[in-house]
Amino acid sequence: MSEEFGRVPVQLVEIDQDHCANTYGVSPCTAGRIVDSTAASPVETAQAGSASTITLHASTSAVDDAYNGMTVRITGGTGSGQERKVADYVGATRVVTVSVNWTTPPDSTSTYMVLDRPNACVNTFAACQDTDNFTQGTPKTIRLCKPLQDMPADWLAIPSVTGVTQNPTRINAGGQSGSSSALGQRGTVSVSILDHPGSDLRLDPYVEDRAYDPLDRGTFWTKWRARNPYYQNRPIRILNGYLGEALGDMQTYNYVIDKFSGPDSAGVVKITGMDLLRLVDDNKAQAPALSRGELQGDLTISATAFNIVEADISEYDAPAGTLRIGDEVITYTSMVDVAGVLQVTGATRGTDGTAAEAHDEEDQVQRCLRYTDEPVIDILEDLLTTFAGIDLANIDSVGWAAEGDIWLTGYELSTLITEPIGVGTLVKEICEQVLLFLWWDEREQLIKLQVLRPPTETPVSLNETAHVLQNSQNFVDDPTQRVSQLYIFYVQRDPTKELDDENNYRFARLRLDATAQGVNQYGEVKVKKIFSRWLQSFGQVNDTGARMLARYRDNPIVGTVTVDAKDRATWTGDLVRLTSAKFVDVNGSQVARQFHVISAKETIPGEQIQYELQNFDPVATFQCRYMADDAPDYLDATDEELALGGWYSDEDGLMSDGEPGWRYQ
């Protein structure tokens, strides 16, 4: 569709709002039930009925028209389950005439309720009149679009969108770029909408019972805001596609609502959304969470048992775990809840490099978070799901596992975190020290992970003839990312001390690229220091150092190119191979350069895509790993096995098919 001549790009916005699964006044909802009889019960027995009437209980209101506009619901007996609106009520006879005849006329065996539907809720929590029974049902989706000729009726969309600005996720590979955090830049969307009168059709389940015309009351968005004040973190989606395309086939970008403003004096409403990784922000998620507990009494320097009050046992690890009181770390073997008091026994005082000391009653007792030789993938998943509340379904677990199995062996991490630290900070540290990056793929609704490693994917080829739009290329060198000396401090002595205290580490390692610093190359030193609570071995530190210097010894090239929408299958995280007049060798011949797509944006939805690129030229011509004993011979290997494995060449350095062999460096 994107390659068709005369394509008509369209853009839709979908917002999911909460919607109660119950019906107003119908069990379990108890709201709106008129209790108007001496029995003081909302359910009464009818005296009689006919095709168009029902005679209410004798003790109901004697006032004419008392129930006009309300709803009579047959709850039992003959005609059970039917509802009709009251067209007329005669007080003297208690006879209700319904607006539409009964399918099964009620009789004296029928029980009924009168429901005040004209004053019903709108099935959102803010409007609920029986919050104890509010039940989240399937969210109701509001669909909006930009005004469009030939808008399909089955979109059920309101053509009130005046603008959509999508700022894409931006990867910060290995956390080196100073323009964003190690988690990169959050993807955001800003939607501008023109307010208008709202009919409430499809939004108010009881619109036909109202005594007023919704078009005469408020506007669409003033009413929506009043009904949905708890809009934050609700889904908002952008659909970019073409007229004639099914909605399900359009490219969908997923966000959660962050802000709502308006309508302003011009009647414009603005809704902004962010990608799911906003939940990882330090002000939203901490690990470990702050513990409320405090000492029930003074704690002597040698005591091995004590009590904690003012907290729930779920805030701590039980039966065994680690605590911090003041500057002391304490491990324990048992914690039980006895009548609300947490009894701790089997305590070992002054562990993990700290010293035992006395503590006072009411001193705070903080749960510590300990990881011991845990795979990197498991730690990241735990931080995101347990502490940041991200649904596991939004993590690309299969992709993470595949990446970890191949490229993160040997990176089992250990640390003790003794106070609440932002999850975003902890994840950034891991990304920087293990050299990987996470990003939110707004198309697939997954948090993806990739290690900074030699590419195994086949890059997408882009050239200036068939792909790159005119006047759209712009590349610069980014010397801020270059590193020539790397200091890594690792194995903390005392986890309660400051992370960047050099004296608090047992080991420090320096790795440098003397050639890059030398007079024939960059002629300057670029130092980076890492204070690692995670890395535990020389092997890990050596690997991190080697990979970081290999990747960042030269100034990265960053830039942008714009392509037509026909090429929009390429997205953030992908590898591209660009042939452009901008890149030549020393003799002026064009060379194809390899780039990571660190950001992708539909600058004109459905028409143009802008990629932000960072070069990714592997140092090695080939890369390989030791293979299993049952690995195939060279000629029998698949393409994937050839990309990851290695075989010995002959004495001429050639493989059996004449290709150059692997060279060990």
Added chain:
Amino acid sequence: MSVHVTTSATVVSETGALTLARIGYHNLARAASISASSAEADYPALAARNDNTFEFWKPTGAAATWRADLASAQIVNYMGVYGDFNGAALRAQYSTDDAAWSNASDVASPTGDSALFLFPQQTARYWRLLVATAVPTIGHIRFGRILTMERPIMQGVNPITLARSTVIRPTISERGQWLGRSIIRSGLEASYQWKNLSAAWVRTTFDPFALDAREHPFFFAWRPISTYLDEIAYVWTKDDIRPVQSGPNSLMSLGFDVMGASGV
């Protein structure tokens, strides 16, 4: 888009020559009680009473009715319908007792997205749109008294159905190759002017429309004779309508720019 005239001689004698523009602004359905024989979920009957063009009534089957109870008998001589007709056969009907129904218009299967039915006036409390043979998706329905302009539009007309406003945007590669082309269409726009209208007519007959047009769209057929039966649209003004005294003989001129509801 199409205009359907029933018993044209009577229509002409009651409302004027078919060379005169017709404006369907008078809308008795706006305050009426509405019901339909059927309606799909998300396509309620009330949606067709609204002026907007993004909410629709859609019956569940090909034989259906959309009924308006005007609360008292009213004179009606036109029906306007906007939507995706899908080849359905439409007809205006009326009843004095909500039981026995009579045909106000001939049956017609309109083309395009706007249909205007002109018929001899009837006085009745209940009016309905009868749908048959196919299931339409209807964005708007109205009944009322048609406004006939006092004088014809003579020259310089930009037929609304041909008055497209289109933006085309191509994409070209760095080396000059054609990569794609997008069409951005903003709808229909046209302008209409009248001269030598009697001031008394403008003040008493036309001005109620000018007031209504500030808030509501309307159906417009500039010359509903056989040659131009397709040139009708559901439109709205872009600005206030300001008649101008144009001569010493109590004559006025006026005009307005409209934008048209684009196809469903």
